[in-house]
Amino acid sequence: xxxxxxxxxxxxxxxxRSFVFxxxxxxxxxxxxxxxxxxxxxxxxxxxxxxxxxxxxxxxxKHEAAFFVINGTYEKEQQTEKIVVSLKRGQKKIIKRNGKxxxxxxxxxxxxxxxxISPADSDLIIEGSATRRKFMDGVISQSDKHYLDALxxxxxxxxxxxxLLKYFALNRTxxxxxxxxxxxxxxxxxxxIYEKRQAFLETFIPIFxxxxxxxxxxxxxxxxxxxxxxxxxxxxxxxxxxxxxxxALQHTSVGxxxxxxxxNIEDHPIKKFGSQGQxxxxxxxxxxxxxxxxxxxxxxxxxxxxDDIFDKLxxxxxxQIIKLVNDENFGQLFISDTHADRTEAVIQQVHQxxxxxxx
Ligand SMILES: Nc1ncnc2c1ncn2[C@@H]1O[C@H](COP(=O)(O)OP(=O)(O)OP(=O)(O)O)[C@@H](O)[C@H]1O
Numbered sequence: 001x002x003x004x005x006x007x008x009x010x011x012x013x014x015x016x017r018s019f020v021f022x023x024x025x026x027x028x029x030x031x032x033x034x035x036x037x038x039x040x041x042x043x044x045x046x047x048x049x050x051x052x053x054x055x056x057x058x059x060x061x062k063h064e065a066a067f068f069v070i071n072g073t074y075e076k077e078q079q080t081e082k083i084v085v086s087l088k089r090g091q092k093k094i095i096k097r098n099g100k101x102x103x104x105x106x107x108x109x110x111x112x113x114x115x116x117i118s119p120a121d122s123d124l125i126i127e128g129s130a131t132r133r134k135f136m137d138g139v140i141s142q143s144d145k146h147y148l149d150a151l152x153x154x155x156x157x158x159x160x161x162x163x164l165l166k167y168f169a170l171n172r173t174x175x176x177x178x179x180x181x182x183x184x185x186x187x188x189x190x191x192x193i194y195e196k197r198q199a200f201l202e203t204f205i206p207i208f209x210x211x212x213x214x215x216x217x218x219x220x221x222x223x224x225x226x227x228x229x230x231x232x233x234x235x236x237x238x239x240x241x242x243x244x245x246x247x248a249l250q251h252t253s254v255g256x257x258x259x260x261x262x263x264n265i266e267d268h269p270i271k272k273f274g275s276q277g278q279x280x281x282x283x284x285x286x287x288x289x290x291x292x293x294x295x296x297x298x299x300x301x302x303x304x305x306x307d308d309i310f311d312k313l314x315x316x317x318x319x320q321i322i323k324l325v326n327d328e329n330f331g332q333l334f335i336s337d338t339h340a341d342r343t344e345a346v347i348q349q350v351h352q353x354x355x356x357x358x359x
């Protein structure tokens with residue numbers, strides 16, 4: 001799968017901009033703030049229908065403009081695929097494939113597999129469990145439609161159940177039967193998600209460990225541990241046991257929306273006990289394992305976006321990573337960096353064709 005060309009109108013700091021890409025490696029170089037990351041984010045938009053960096057959709061429209069349009073032309077399985085993502089202020093986002101609007105955004109997820117490695121990934125270590133669930137969801141959803149479907153239904157039911165708990169509290173009323181309807185739905189979808197997360201990690205953890213060993217210089221052991229309320233009991237029982245607490249809190253305190261993925265080094269949390277270098281290697285290993293996993297599942301080489309990669313790693317590590325992906329016949333790579341010379345020196349070592357875009 002190759003992204004042949006990209007054009008953007010009113011996307012973040014760009015008025016109008018078009019690029020025709022190299023089939024292998026593309027580098028965006030320029031000073032801080034010229035919009036290198038924004039271009040990568042536009043490519044991310046074409047795969048996921050949203051920004052990797054800014055969850056508020058309207059903030060991706062150029063200041064003072066009324067809309068943005070991102071247009072990508074891909075070659076996939078000898079077919080040309082035209083993807084358009086557009087947003088007008090105050091309206092719903094539109095995603096089109098070959099002129100046809102998707103009824104549901106989720107139908108598009110996984111069609112153009114993509115992995116991004118960015119300095120913002122450190123949130124996975126620093127922030128709360130939601131970012132790590134989002135990571136798991138992102139990896140699994142790109143190769144499993146049933147997972148995404150169960151996740152969307154679970155999230156919708158959870159919102160409804162929470163609204164009901166608020167309604168009960170506000171109106172000093174309670175109805176077990178109505179709540180039970182939601183409990184059963186949460187149990188049904190939650191069990192699917194729990195089992196799929198477990199199965200995913202069984203495959204993913206060995207890949208991740210191998211990637212970490214390959215890119216780290218040390219011999220330390222790393223691990224990922226899945227934590228879920230559902231490992232202790234089924235969700236219906238958990239919801240029943242938590243009823244008084246949930247009524248007091250006016251939201252649902254147990255379920256797979258509280259799952260976490262613990263990042264360990266030598267059996268201790270990497271957040272507290274990992275060095276800067278170990279944390280960086282950990283994050284890169286996670287993302288490369290994501291690349292491997294999606295590639296195996298979807299039989300497509302995901303597009304790989306390397307944002308500001310030198311911010312995380314020294315030139316030797318960067319070369320190692322690019323060689324690694326190159327050796328394994330990767331698809332297409334997009335890199336952003338402030339220094340053209342540094343990037344070019346690394347790229348030339350992999351003996352691939354490439355294109356530099358100076359911004
Ligand atoms: N909605 C928007 N409208 C206009 N400009 C925006 C919008 N959102 C972001 N920007 C601008 O985009 C620029 C940042 O772009 P980007 O993060 O892509 O830079 P970069 O080239 O990757 O920089 P760095 O090397 O520092 O990472 C900033 O100048 C910011 O003000």
